[in-house]
Amino acid sequence: MNLTEDRITKFRGLIENATGNISIVIAQVDPDALGAARGIAWLVNQLRPKNGLEVNTFYAGSISHPQNQAIVNRFDLLKRMKPMKSFSVCDNHNVILVDSSSVTDGRLLAQTDQRIDPFIVIDHHRGSEIKERDETFVWIEDVGSASTILTELIQSLGFGFGDTNQTVALLLALGIHTDTGSLTDCFERDRLAYNVLTSAVSNQDLTQLFRYPLPQSHFVNVERALRNKVVQGGKLVTHIGKISSSDGDDLSSIADDLIRMSGVTLVVVWGIIDKMVRISARNADITNPLDIFLRERLPSSSCGAKLSSDGRGIGGGNLTLDLGVWMIEETTEEVVSLVSKWIQTKIFEV
Incomplete structure (x- = not known):
């Protein structure tokens, strides 16, 4: 999907005009969700001055899989993430939902009594009940990963990948690699996005996160x-x-x-x-x-x-x-x- 100028303008306007803090929500911790969440957080901070405003990421479930633990520890992500059980009515404002498109997701409802009403949704899973309105932006499409869509969104808004956002590129690349079965179950768009991202990171960094021990x-x-x-x-x-x-x-x-x-x-x-x-x-x-x-x-x-x-x-x-x-x-x-x-x-x- 190539974003039209109208769609790009709409997304930019929603971010730039959002008042108050922004909450990014992921329903399950995995490399694709972590990559997409980090990517959208970086993008938000590029599009609007902080002025004391925060971009907080909330996650449901636990950080249990060895690869997820390796990613979180490697990039010290817990400093930027909070468990969904701490999500309050104050956080239920300017919500961005990534790698999920169900506001009734049991993983979320099990940890908070707040039913979210996201103003931005980015996902690659079918069957969502969420429809775009004048005041929201919804991008749900059949591709291999949400990180692919985030990569395309970042590029569509005129940003690239290099020394200033190398960690973002690495996490997005890892999300694509993992969610597409090492690029065996992917679309051409996933390959293109992955190639763009890996040109900005070292193979050694990627390899370290691919090879993780499995518990007994x-x-x-x-x-x-x-x-x-x-x-x-x-x-x-x-x-x-x-x-x-x-x-x-x-x-x-x-x-x-x-x-x-x-x-x-x-x-x-x-x-x-x-x-x-x-x-x-x-x-x-x-x-x-x-x-x-x-x-x-x-x-x-x-x-x-x-x-x-x-x-x-x-x-x-x-x-x-x-x-x-x-x-x-x-x-x-x-x-x-x-x-x-x-x-x-x-x-x-x-």
């Missing part, structure tokens, strides 16, 4: 997923039970591996984290769009998906699991069995 718990969860898998008609459903938030990112990496299994065209991997059921899904059948499939089988506001360049689907969602007094350690086995039966029924039904 990851392999324990892989074994659980293989043990619990059920396959029917090319659809594979499995789970890793009740897990800590620090293991939540294993769901997506396990789904990435299982979709490569011969004869499997759809994978759904889930786990229970606190009072939420987190789901990661992958689809290799281009005749059955994943976003539509998930919204037909699961509560529509809880899930979403993006489409890769070759038609495959990458998505997931979060389901609220509020069983009140019935959700205790001693009932975990029964709860897991109940959720397993419900999800299998929904996914396998004809």
